[in-house]
Each structure stands twice: as structure tokens, then as C-alpha cells.
Amino acid sequence: MPKDEYQSRDFKVVGTRPIRPDGIDKVTGKARYGADITAPGMLWGAILRSPHAHARIRGIDTSKARAIKGVKAVITRDDFTYQPEDSDMADILDNCMAGETARYDGHAVAAVAATSKSIARAALAAIEVDYEVLPHVTDVDEAMKPGAPVIESGRQQENVPKGYSENVTGRSQYGHGDPEEGFKQADLVIKRSFKTAATHQGYIEPHACLATLGSDGQGDLWVCTQGHYMVRNVCAGVLGLDAGQLRVTASEIGGGFGGKTHVWMEPTALMLARKSGKPVKLMMSRDEVFRATGPTASSSVDVKIGMTKDGKITGAAATYRLQAGAYPGGIAFLSAMCGFAPYDLENVRTEGFEVMTNRPKAAAYRAPGAPMGAYPVESVIDELCQKLDLDPLDARLKNAAREGTKSSYGPTYPAIGLEATLKAAQSHPHWTAPLGPNQGRGVACGFWFNFGGDTCVSLMVNPDGTVSLSEGNPDIGGSRASMSMMAAEELGVPLDQVRTIIADTASLGQNEVTDGSRVTFAVGLATIKAARHAVEIMKERAAMTWGIDPEAVDWRDGAAHPAGPNAGKFPPMTIKEIAAIASNTGGPIAGHHEVNAEGAGVSFATHMVDTEVDPETGAVKVLRYTVFQDAGKAVHPDYVEGQFQGGAAQGIGWAINEEYIYGDDGRLQNAGFLDYRIPVASDLPMIEPVILEIPNPGHPYGVRGVGETSIVPPLAAIANSVSRAAGVRLTSLPMSPPKVLAALKAE
Amino acid sequence: MSRIHVTTTINNDETDYLCETDETLLDVLRDHLDLTGSKEGCGSGDCGACTVVVDGRLVCSCLMLAAEAEGRTIETIEGMAGGDALHPLQQKFLEHAALQCGICTPGILVAAKNLLERNPNPSEEEVRYWLAGNLCRCTGYDKIIRAVMDTAANTRGAA
Numbered sequence: 008m009p010k011d012e013y014q015s016r017d018f019k020v021v022g023t024r025p026i027r028p029d030g031i032d033k034v035t036g037k038a039r040y041g042a043d044i045t046a047p048g049m050l051w052g053a054i055l056r057s058p059h060a061h062a063r064i065r066g067i068d069t070s071k072a073r074a075i076k077g078v079k080a081v082i083t084r085d086d087f088t089y090q091p092e093d094s095d096m097a098d099i100l101d102n103c104m105a106g107e108t109a110r111y112d113g114h115a116v117a118a119v120a121a122t123s124k125s126i127a128r129a130a131l132a133a134i135e136v137d138y139e140v141l142p143h144v145t146d147v148d149e150a151m152k153p154g155a156p157v158i159e160s161g162r163q164q165e166n167v168p169k170g171y172s173e174n175v176t177g178r179s180q181y182g183h184g185d186p187e188e189g190f191k192q193a194d195l196v197i198k199r200s201f202k203t204a205a206t207h208q209g210y211i212e213p214h215a216c217l218a219t220l221g222s223d224g225q226g227d228l229w230v231c232t233q234g235h236y237m238v239r240n241v242c243a244g245v246l247g248l249d250a251g252q253l254r255v256t257a258s259e260i261g262g263g264f265g266g267k268t269h270v271w272m273e274p275t276a277l278m279l280a281r282k283s284g285k286p287v288k289l290m291m292s293r294d295e296v297f298r299a300t301g302p303t304a305s306s307s308v309d310v311k312i313g314m315t316k317d318g319k320i321t322g323a324a325a326t327y328r329l330q331a332g333a334y335p336g337g338i339a340f341l342s343a344m345c346g347f348a349p350y351d352l353e354n355v356r357t358e359g360f361e362v363m364t365n366r367p368k369a370a371a372y373r374a375p376g377a378p379m380g381a382y383p384v385e386s387v388i389d390e391l392c393q394k395l396d397l398d399p400l401d402a403r404l405k406n407a408a409r410e411g412t413k414s415s416y417g418p419t420y421p422a423i424g425l426e427a428t429l430k431a432a433q434s435h436p437h438w439t440a441p442l443g444p445n446q447g448r449g450v451a452c453g454f455w456f457n458f459g460g461d462t463c464v465s466l467m468v469n470p471d472g473t474v475s476l477s478e479g480n481p482d483i484g485g486s487r488a489s490m491s492m493m494a495a496e497e498l499g500v501p502l503d504q505v506r507t508i509i510a511d512t513a514s515l516g517q518n519e520v521t522d523g524s525r526v527t528f529a530v531g532l533a534t535i536k537a538a539r540h541a542v543e544i545m546k547e548r549a550a551m552t553w554g555i556d557p558e559a560v561d562w563r564d565g566a567a568h569p570a571g572p573n574a575g576k577f578p579p580m581t582i583k584e585i586a587a588i589a590s591n592t593g594g595p596i597a598g599h600h601e602v603n604a605e606g607a608g609v610s611f612a613t614h615m616v617d618t619e620v621d622p623e624t625g626a627v628k629v630l631r632y633t634v635f636q637d638a639g640k641a642v643h644p645d646y647v648e649g650q651f652q653g654g655a656a657q658g659i660g661w662a663i664n665e666e667y668i669y670g671d672d673g674r675l676q677n678a679g680f681l682d683y684r685i686p687v688a689s690d691l692p693m694i695e696p697v698i699l700e701i702p703n704p705g706h707p708y709g710v711r712g713v714g715e716t717s718i719v720p721p722l723a724a725i726a727n728s729v730s731r732a733a734g735v736r737l738t739s740l741p742m743s744p745p746k747v748l749a750a751l752k753a754e
Numbered sequence: 755m756s757r758i759h760v761t762t763t764i765n766n767d768e769t770d771y772l773c774e775t776d777e778t779l780l781d782v783l784r785d786h787l788d789l790t791g792s793k794e795g796c797g798s799g800d801c802g803a804c805t806v807v808v809d810g811r812l813v814c815s816c817l818m819l820a821a822e823a824e825g826r827t828i829e830t831i832e833g834m835a836g837g838d839a840l841h842p843l844q845q846k847f848l849e850h851a852a853l854q855c856g857i858c859t860p861g862i863l864v865a866a867k868n869l870l871e872r873n874p875n876p877s878e879e880e881v882r883y884w885l886a887g888n889l890c891r892c893t894g895y896d897k898i899i900r901a902v903m904d905t906a907a908n909t910r911g912a913a
Contacts, residue, residue: 034848035834036789037791039790040790043790123774484892485851485854648897649897652894688888
């Protein structure tokens with residue numbers, strides 16, 4: 008259990024809505040993203056990708072490509088002579104550049120660097136690959152059956168029961184009590200099966216990087232990523248470099264949502280740079296992003312829940328089957344942990360199966376696994392409420408997890424905010440607003456763990472008393488603003504006296520990637536502690552100047568004060584005054600903090616949505632959407648609201664439109680934004696965010712992560728709304744017009 | 755490979771460049787002229803991140819050949835602010851926190867400016883449909899729509 012960090016206080020800066028410090032650069036086009044820089048003598052890289060879902064690579068002839076003028080390097084897997092011992096690293100290498108087998112449509116098989124984009128394209132076209140096409144499987148249920156084409160033999164863990172294909176690589180189990188006994192106590196038991204399609208994170212910025220790497224093993228990499236330390240460590244591990252010789256700088260990042268917590272092509276750029284002796288810029292096209300970078304898993308789920316007439320859940324069970332794509336791994340265990348996490352249950356069991364298929368290696372997508380965890384559970388709870396004539400918010404409140412509840416995945420909860428979100432939903436005008444014909448209202452709850460992890464922050468007090476803050480986590484949605492605000496709050500200085508930058512990998516110690524909704528929590532915690540460290544030093548400097556004990560100095564409003572009348576009658580020394588004489592009182596002043604942050608504080612949300620179903624076309628229109636979520640403490644409420652709204656919008660896309668569509672040939676048929684349709688402005692209503700603040704005991708200001716939980720409830724909330732509007736239970740996502748129409752006709 | 759010489763006006767500056775026949779206007783803006791405010795999100799005209807104005811009309815610069823810009827007048831995000839004075843839309847986007855990652859922001863600002871020049875009093879629905887060609891994955895559009903509506907109301911109030 009992490010120690011109790013939280014202390015109630017009156018905030019001056021935290022909780023306000025200042026303009027973000029990187030704002031002007033981003034509204035004027037000056038901000039530099041992954042593809043926005045060049046280097047002298049730079050070459051253009053490009054990657055050749057397999058057109059087959061599964062094929063043995065018998066040979067690659069690059070001679071014609073190498074003969075083209077302006078082509079400076081052509082590489083295949085043979086050029087990656089270092090073989091990582093670690094199996095995760097070996098898998099990443101194989102995913103970046105196929106070895107003996109191309110495992111999915113879009114798998115990289117060769118790469119070039121040339122003096123222009125057009126020459127690079129011509130070189131790709133001149134590479135001849137001899138493929139032996141193999142049988143493939145892209146459906147998760149098919150891939151589990153004995154006799155299915157096996158993607159890679161020998162990767163099955165011992166915990167997988169007999170009777171499954173080798174594609175099933177892992178199985179996990181969670182829960183307590185006996186659901187079968189629980190079902191006997193229920194007045195109604197419903198069992199249903201659900202499916203969700205694979206969806207892509209859909210960040211608007213394709214992956215891009217600029218690499219240099221000398222024969223001495225020293226390299227530099229500029230890259231759009233959620234974690235440049237991770238990129239450094241993985242590239243070093245894959246290429247056999249010393250991490251200290253590779254400096255990685257994070258560009259501004261054009262969205263990630265988990266998809267940029269992985270390495271997809273950076274080792275290729277480094278290898279091209281080493282072989283050519285020149286800087287190489289490598290960018291993915293949108294087609295490559297869809298075909299070769301992580302969508303999240305598709306899922307196939309069975310859920311069984313028993314409920315009494317008065318709404319008590321007596322037994323709950325779920326089996327999750329998620330596809331990991333072309334390599335072992337997977338997130339079914341997270342679905343199995345999250346599905347029932349909002350509820351206080353006596354009898355609950357879940358299991359998750361991780362399944363390999365001939366699809367791109369699945370990647371994290373905003374609360375990975377949790378949306379598919381919640382969707383079937385929240386759908387069946389809604390159906391139980393309908394059939395037992397219960398209010399769906401009342402029923403959830405009756406079963407809601409609270410402080411002291413033993414969660415379905417193990418730990419016992421400290422103070423949590425689920426109940427607060429449900430009560431806020433009940434008292435919101437949205438809940439009682441009238442509905443028209445063909446309209447329905449759905450609600451659902453969602454849970455996410457949140458995360459802390461390795462974090463380093465340095466805070467420098469400059470000679471003029473201003474503050475420079477260095478952190479190591481790419482800022483995707485305004486986190487530099489939040490860090491500056493927490494530093495200003497703690498130091499007692501105006502916000503404009505603090506500037507926060509994202510340091511490169513040579514300038515701070517290890518930082519975990521920007522994931523798990525960890526940054527405002529963990530980097531915020533480290534920022535506050537670094538500020539407190541600097542304050543201690545400044546108190547010592549003031550004490551030295553006054554000739555009193557440092558214990559007799561207080562810090563408030565950006566200045567050192569004598570702690571009381573006994574300390575002496577000295578006028579306060581401001582941070583500016585202390586900084587000005589720092590050289591004479593011991594040298595430069597800086598605070599820092601390094602921590603593996605614990606106590607992230609779990610997060611819950613309740614979503615409420617109205618939809619209208621067109622009975623003639625099956626089209627679903629989202630009419631009204633309200634998000635209720637616990638933020639612990641909203642440091643910058645605008646960007647907390649933005650996370651609520653953005654997660655809901657992605658969930659709407661997942662529920663209604665988005666899916667990876669594969670042909671019988673195993674090729675992705677909709678690798679572009681025209682055919683893979685994410686929500687556009689005219690698809691959506693305003694999304695009302697309601698921020699609840701139940702302080703997280705693990706953070707000095709009570710902060711919880713907010714970024715991911717918002718995508719957990721929408722799938723079920725919308726499915727419940729559509730099911731009520733249509734008068735028929737929908738059990739497969741996306742609820743595209745043909746599917747809804749078929750369900751209406753079947754009714 | 756022979757190149758084409760193009761003379762054009764970009765953000766009120768007379769500009770000329772040499773381009774290959776298959777290069778797009780976006781390629782030239784980004785790779786030759788270092789005007790990297792226009793972004794390539796898809797290269798197929800679906801995301802709007804490369805939106806510029808050509809002779810008063812919104813264009814996805816990834817869909818226009820660079821050679822076609824001869825004699826045209828082009829406006830990009832880099833020309834939107836007047837010196838250190840932000841355009842009212844840029845200011846409202848900051849005040850409303852209408853951006854998260856910011857990659858779609860230049861294209862959306864260029865498109866929204868073009869809307870308000872044509873229609874100073876758009877309804878919410880008109881704003882949503884005008885911006886339907888500009889994808890944003892972070893915000894759910896809520897704060898973007900509010901920023902555009904607020905700019906329009908402010909501009910009308912000032913006129």
C-alpha cells in the first residue's frame with residue numbers, strides 16, 4: 008500500500024484554466040512534429056511491405072534497386088546481424104523487419120534510403136521478393152481451433168488447457184467465490200456472446216523519425232513517440248547498441264492513444280542511417296499506419312450474470328478471447344481484470360485467452376482491454392435491468408464498488424469515485440430529459456487502473472529567479488501546462504515564471520512512457536517533490552543569509568519567511584532575491600526527484616448517451632452525451648474535459664463505425680480514412696463533461712489519471728442506448744447500419 | 755529527372771520553386787519551402803491536415819500537384835497571424851483549449867477562417883459540416899466548435 012501523500016489545501020494555480028504554454032506554436036504551425044525536421048545531407052527512407060497475410064520469404068533480390076542512381080542503402084533482415092537474446096526484443100525486431108516469414112499483410116520485408124522520395128519509391132518497386140504463400144487465419148475464434156494455420160509454433164504457455172491451437176499463447180484467470188452458486192441465488196440469469204472489431208488508435212500524425220548512426224555506435228534519433236526512453240532502450244536492445252550512445256529526442260506528437268508506446272520502424276531508420284552513413288528520415292504513409300501498426304485487439308466474449316429481483320448481482324462470469332496479432336502477447340488478461348471491476352461481487356470469475364493471428368501486432372489503445380472488458384458486462388447488466396424492470400443507475404449503485412471492496416481482480420479499493428459518478432448521473436437533467444420515437448438512453452460504467460512508474464524531474468531556479476522544469480514524458484494533450492501549474496503552486500510563484508520542457512534521453516534518468524494515464528499523476532508528483540527539494544535548498548540559503556537555523560524558515564507565497572517571532576525579524580526573501588545571491592551562498596539552486604511512483608489511484612466513470620435509430624436505414628445518430636468521471640483533482644480542467652470528450656468520441660467511433668475489414672485473402676481492405684471512418688465533426692453532438700473530484704490518497708494534490716477511463720464505458724453505453732431505441736439487443740460492434748437493420752428485421 | 759519551374763504567391767510573398775512532376779503542393783510546401791505547418795495525415799484528401807487556400811478556395815494540398823500552383827495565390831497556416839498578432843480564431847482556439855495534440859489544428863484553423871469569411875454567422879450545424887473534412891482524433895470536436903462559434907460572435911460584435 009503506498010503511503011498517504013494527499014493533504015487538503017487551497018489551490019491558487021491548480022484548478023484554473025490558463026492558456027497552454029505550447030499553444031502559440033501549435034496555432035501558428037511552428038510546432039515541430041515527427042516529420043517536420045530535416046538534416047544536412049539527409050536521405051529519404053521507405054519500407055517495402057508484404058502483400059500477403061502469411062508467406063515464407065524464399066529470397067529477396069535487391070540488386071536492381073541498388074543499381075538505381077541516388078539509392079544509398081537497401082536493407083533486409085540479413086543486415087540486422089545482432090540477434091537479441093530477449094524474446095520480446097526478438098519479436099520487435101522480427102516485426103520491424105520480417106525474417107523467414109511475413110506474418111501479416113503489411114509486414115516489412117525490406118527498406119531503402121535514397122536522395123529523394125521518388126527515387127526511394129522507385130527502389131522499392133525494383134526489389135524482387137520470392138514469396139511462398141502460406142495458409143492464414145485472421146479471425147480470433149477460427150485461430151483458436153485445432154488445425155488452424157499456426158503463426159509461430161512453440162510460443163504457447165503452460166497455462167493453456169489442451170484442445171486449443173498453438174495460436175492460443177496464454178490464459179489468465181481472476182476472481183473469487185463461486186459464480187455457479189451465485190447463479191442459483193439469482194431471479195434471472197442471462198448469458199450472451201459478444202464481438203468487437205479491431206479498431207485503430209487513429210492518431211492523425213503518421214509515425215515519423217529522423218535517424219543518424221555512426222560506425223562508432225553513436226546515434227541520434229528524433230521521433231514522434233509516447234516514450235523516447237522506451238524507443239532508446241528498444242532500439243539499443245534490437246540493434247545491440249549501448250543505450251548511453253543513442254540519444255533520443257521526442258518531437259511534438261500528433262496523437263498516440265497507446266499506438267505510439269511501441270517501436271514499429273525506428274531500428275530500420277537507424278540501420279539505414281548506419282549503412283548509408285547519412286541522416287535518414289523515415290515516415291509512414293496512412294496505408295502503412297493501418298496495415299503495420301497496432302490496432303487494438305478484436306474480441307469474442309461470453310458473459311453470464313445472475314441478478315435478484317431487487318437488482319443484486321449474485322454471480323458473474325466472463326470468458327474473453329482477444330487477438331494479439333502476429334506475435335505473442337495480448338491484452339485479454341486486462342479485459343478479464345477490468346470487466347467486473349466496478350462492482351462489489353461475492354461470486355465472480357473471469358478468464359482471458361491471448362490468441363495469435365495473421366494480423367498486425369496488436370498495440371495498446373487507451374485503457375487497453377478495458378473497453379472490451381466492460382462492453383459485454385455492462386450490456387448484460389442493462390438487459391437484466393430491462394427484464395427485471397429496474398432503474399439501470401439504481402442497480403449499478405446497489406452493486407457499486409466502494410472503499411474497502413475487494414475488487415474482482417484482487418486488490419481492495421481505497422477511496423474511489425464510482426458511487427459519486429453514478430449519483431451525479433442520477434441528478435443530472437440529462438437523466439430525466441424526454442426521449443422521442445426511435446430514441447433510447449443508455450448508461451454504462453467503466454474502470455481503469457491508472458499507472459505510475461519510473462519518473463525523473465529536474466527543476467532549476469535560474470539566476471533571475473525564474474524556473475526551468477525538465478521532464479521526460481512527451482506532452483500529448485497539455486501536460487506541460489499541468490506541470491508548470493503544479494510547480495508554480497508548490498513554489499508560490501506566478502505561472503509565467505515557470506517553463507517546462509521535454510528533455511532528451513541524455514538529460515534525465517529513465518522515464519516510463521506516456522501511458523497508463525500516468526503523466527499528470529506521476530510526473531506531477533515528481534514535479535511537486537522536486538519543487539519541495541528546491542524550496543528546502545532556498546530555505547537553507549535564506550537561513551544562512553539571516554544567520555538562523557533552516558528549521559526556523561517557512562516558505563510561502565514564493566518567499567522565505569522567518570518561521571515566528573523567535574526566529575528573528577527579517578524581511579522575507581523572495582525566490583528572485585535568493586536566486587540573485589545563489590552564487591555566494593553555495594552555488595546554483597536546483598531540485599530534482601526520481602521515483603517509481605506508486606499509488607496511481609484507480610479511476611471510474613459513468614457515461615450517459617441518447618441515440619436515435621433510423622428504422623429504414625439502421626443508421627445510428629448520437630443525440631446527447633454526458634460523461635461523469637472522477638479526476639481526483641483536475642489540475643487544468645479544460646484538458647481534463649478534453650480527455651473526457653476525446654475518449655467518448657473514440658468510443659462512439661468504435662461502437663458505431665470503426666472496424667478492420669479483412670478479405671478472404673487475409674488482406675486489410677480499408678487501410679485509409681475514407682473507408683475506415685473515424686467520427687467527423689458532423690457525426691457528433693457536444694459532449695458534456697462532468698468532473699468529480701474524489702482525492703487520490705496517493706498524490707499530494709489528490710490527482711488521478713484521467714486519460715483512459717473515458718473510452719471504457721462508451722461501447723456499452725451506446726450499445727445499451729441503441730438496443731433500447733431499437734427494441735432489440737445488439738451484441739456485435741460496430742453497430743453499423745447493415746448490422747442494426749438486420750437486427751431490426753430479425754426482431 | 756527534369757523539373758518544372760513554378761512561380762506563385764504564398765502568404766503574400768512571391769515565391770518560385772523547382773518541382774518534380776509527381777510532387778504535390780504539400781510536398782513542396784513541406785520539403786522545399788520548409789512551410790511544415792501543413793501536415794500530411796493521409797495523403798489522400800481524407801483528413802484535412804494539409805488544408806490550404808488556393809485562390810480563395812479550400813484545397814487539400816496533398817491532392818494538388820505542385821506544378822498546378824503556377825500563377826496562383828496560396829495561403830497557409832504560416833500566413834494566418836499578422837506578425838506577432840494572432841488571428842482571432844487562433845486566439846480563441848487557445849482560450850477554449852480547442853487543441854490537444856495540435857496536429858490537426860493548422861488545417862482546421864485554415865478551414866474555419868475560410869468559413870467565417872464566407873459566412874460570418876454560421877449555425878453549429880454549419881460549422882460541423884464545414885469542418886467535417888478535417889479529422890481530429892483528440893477532442894471530440896466540442897471545444898473546436900465552441901471556439902469557432904465564439905470567434906464568429908465576437909467578430910460580429912466588433913463589426
